[in-house]
Amino acid sequence: MNGPDGREAILKNINAALKSRKLYPPGHPAIAAPVNKACALLTDELKGMNNLAVGLVNDTLIFEDDMVEDGEKLYSDLIQNMAEKNVEAMIFEKGFTSRELTDVFEILSGSQVYNGHELQKELHSRGVMRITLKNAPAGKRNILEIYNGAVEIVENVMGEVRMGKIPKSGPVKEIVAEMTESVFSDPHAIIGLTMIKNYDNYLYNHSVNVSIMSLSLGRAMGLSVEEVHAIGVASLLHDIGKTGVSEQIIRKPGGLSSEEWEKVKQHPQLGSNIIKRMEGIDATIGRLIYEHHIKYDHSGYPETVENLHPHSQIITICDAYDALTTLRVYQKPHDPVEAIKIMSNFSGRHFNPDILKSFMDMMGLYPTGTMVRLATGELGVVLRLNEGAPEKPVIKILYNEDGVELEKPFEVDLSTDSGREIVTNVNPATTATDLGAFFEKEAAG
Numbered sequence: 001m002n003g004p005d006g007r008e009a010i011l012k013n014i015n016a017a018l019k020s021r022k023l024y025p026p027g028h029p030a031i032a033a034p035v036n037k038a039c040a041l042l043t044d045e046l047k048g049m050n051n052l053a054v055g056l057v058n059d060t061l062i063f064e065d066d067m068v069e070d071g072e073k074l075y076s077d078l079i080q081n082m083a084e085k086n087v088e089a090m091i092f093e094k095g096f097t098s099r100e101l102t103d104v105f106e107i108l109s110g111s112q113v114y115n116g117h118e119l120q121k122e123l124h125s126r127g128v129m130r131i132t133l134k135n136a137p138a139g140k141r142n143i144l145e146i147y148n149g150a151v152e153i154v155e156n157v158m159g160e161v162r163m164g165k166i167p168k169s170g171p172v173k174e175i176v177a178e179m180t181e182s183v184f185s186d187p188h189a190i191i192g193l194t195m196i197k198n199y200d201n202y203l204y205n206h207s208v209n210v211s212i213m214s215l216s217l218g219r220a221m222g223l224s225v226e227e228v229h230a231i232g233v234a235s236l237l238h239d240i241g242k243t244g245v246s247e248q249i250i251r252k253p254g255g256l257s258s259e260e261w262e263k264v265k266q267h268p269q270l271g272s273n274i275i276k277r278m279e280g281i282d283a284t285i286g287r288l289i290y291e292h293h294i295k296y297d298h299s300g301y302p303e304t305v306e307n308l309h310p311h312s313q314i315i316t317i318c319d320a321y322d323a324l325t326t327l328r329v330y331q332k333p334h335d336p337v338e339a340i341k342i343m344s345n346f347s348g349r350h351f352n353p354d355i356l357k358s359f360m361d362m363m364g365l366y367p368t369g370t371m372v373r374l375a376t377g378e379l380g381v382v383l384r385l386n387e388g389a390p391e392k393p394v395i396k397i398l399y400n401e402d403g404v405e406l407e408k409p410f411e412v413d414l415s416t417d418s419g420r421e422i423v424t425n426v427n428p429a430t431t432a433t434d435l436g437a438f439f440e441k442e443a444a445g
């Protein structure tokens, strides 16, 4: 151990090496000398300990657990490089070499910023094993990143099943936890993203959309976070059994032969079988998947005489809504208002009336994503609901009273804007607006 002076000398040499790297090419003696010196001093300091950390907390340099006085003045190059690369700690393990230290300084002084695991990957690819650069945790992801992350996870999971592998439940549970948090903290923000319908990758986006709506419905029904999370996992994987049905049948336009239909009808059973083989997935989730096509009056499939799990209709209802509002080979998309009207006709038959009522209350008179005409003649799209004022949501005006698309669409809250009110919902196909792209852009900010 070198004591405080030794630490000072270590930081001085690290800072000098990084500063010199700005002025000289790699390998120059002006860099090599302080690197070697820092390496020798650190090695000495590491006697009697396994590792040692130099950290950065809110622009303050920390050596082990001690704040470094005047750090920002004395070691500004080190602080700047760590901050730019989003590094919160540099951890030296016993036995590291000056070559490893040189590589770490190359990364710290280079122009490339590595995110998340990439930083560690870059270190390993350079053979740096005994010095770790710890990334500062990334901020919370925005809803679009969460949405896209969920689509990717569904795609991966289904891909693994198709290859005969048993998927890991960790990534699924993590992304659902993120979605759950988003739904509980701002229930109206993420729902617009369910307007993203991907014709070519229908199954993945559909799974995510059903999951977002099911999470929202579970929350609206007052269920606990744990219950809502389980519903979210089940709804994200509800069609996982379709991996066992050929693509050709799933995408077939027009009617299916009775043999093909029998195959499609197996997907809830196949899905729950897959779920049972996945580690760390609660049995309830398999049951919800098994029951997602069984209707309230027990029509649908598979046939069962048992009572349904009290939450399985949450998925059934959200599944029906997303299917109705999506363009399919056999169906033009219905707008949200029409879809809800169609569904309300099946209350008490296909759908549990109480859960459907909660769903309709949650979606409001003009659900998020509805294109509406105002009394002013303007056209807009519903951005989010105002709780307690279902006929007065927040909307974005996209077309003026002459039907001209606005260069700068603007937001109005109908609950406070007395000059505007909704006259009717409009079929979005009559306008040039792609609602999925619209909500994607909205979420990207």
Ligand SMILES: [Fe+2]
Binding pocket: 238, 239, 267, 292, 293
């Ligand atoms: Fe299904």
